[in-house]
Amino acid sequence: MSFHRHASLPATAAVLLAVSGCATDAPVVAVPSPPQQESALCRALHEALPDSVAGMERQDPEPRSELTAGWGDAAIVLRCGVPRPPGMSDPQGQAVEVDGVGWLVEERDGDGPRLTTASRKTYVEVTLGKQYAHDLGPLTDLAEPVSKTVPALFADEHGEH
Secondary structure, three states: OOEEEEOOOOOOOOOEOOOOOOOOOOOEOOOOOOOHHHHHHHHHHHHHOOOEEOOEEEOOOEOOOOOEEEEOOOOEEEEEEEOOOHHHHOOOOEEEEEOOEEEEEEOOOOOOOEEEEOOEOOEEEEEEOHHHOOOOOOHHHHHHHHHHHOOEOOOOHHHOO
16 A cells, blocks of 8 residues: 655546445435446446445445445445546645545545545545544555546556556
């Protein structure tokens, strides 16, 4: 596992999103409405996602969709095909790289961070519960499926096409 912190994120970054919901039997999250090409990438990602992340079993949110996934009663929630977050344009934005996948890091008041993939052909957002306020370890379980199913924007980035 490799973590690399960056001071800023390029304005041309692309992202995949995930949003956490309420801590109920199955959390409720807003399902994104990406263009058809991005939906196809999200379906491929959905099929490649692991059964557990950070030791927590998969528990997908409601309404069920190939554009959302969750683990551990909304401790970790992923949404694929979300709009570009405004933070992608912030030259002071924080970023981290985990196993070759770049993520925009946005702090949320009273909760864990929201992370959005950068420089990918669709935006994937992952929200982490407050127990992950200082622990981005769950991204290590998500980096490989993202890198295998959601191509980088630039062919030479991380050796991907």
